[in-house]
Amino acid sequence: MAVVKLTKQDIVEMKPEDVATIATRLEQDEYNTPFEALEDWHLLRAIAFQREELAQPYIHLLDIEAYDEA
Template sequence: MSTLNDVSQESVLAMTRESVAELAKRLEQDAYDSAFDGLKDWHLLRAIAFQRPELVQNYTYLLDNEPFDEE
């Protein structure tokens, strides 16, 4: 069974700087047909950040990794 969190290592290894830039552009525009499509892209960007961080250096702000206070 496949879930949103399942990102194959092959898909991460196939990414180039150009394809990551396109992915980031889609995330910035946030014009997805469904929320699940956006989540798929977000999980892919997150997987790339862990496995190939050099490709995501300019787009880390899209990952919301900073802690926040919910007061």
Template sequence: MKTLSISKKEIAAMTPTEVEELANRLELDNYSNAFEGLNDWHLLRAIAFQRPELVEPYVYLLDLEPYDEA
């Protein structure tokens, strides 16, 4: 199993095309095992925290909901 290890520098260098390809893989959900999909999901989530402008069109794939901390 391949583990997700991507640095902040690598995320900073990602292009909109690379993020689109990642989102397309998640949309198709055609992985050979669940861990591949989970790794892509975690990568998209990491990008969302560091470069939200790249993930904006695909935020629905993350199923993020605002938290009520009150």
């Protein structure tokens, strides 16, 4: 699996189908190395921060918890 580096503009132009593809790979968890999975995880996380509406159906894959840092 090739590592894909996306820019902010790439994330802005993403479609729901693109995010679904990333989420499917994460759910299937059939990566050759843990680093490949981590790349997809970081990508989905970046999408969640920049385009929350696209990542919302897959937020469970990120396992993000709210922290009270106040």
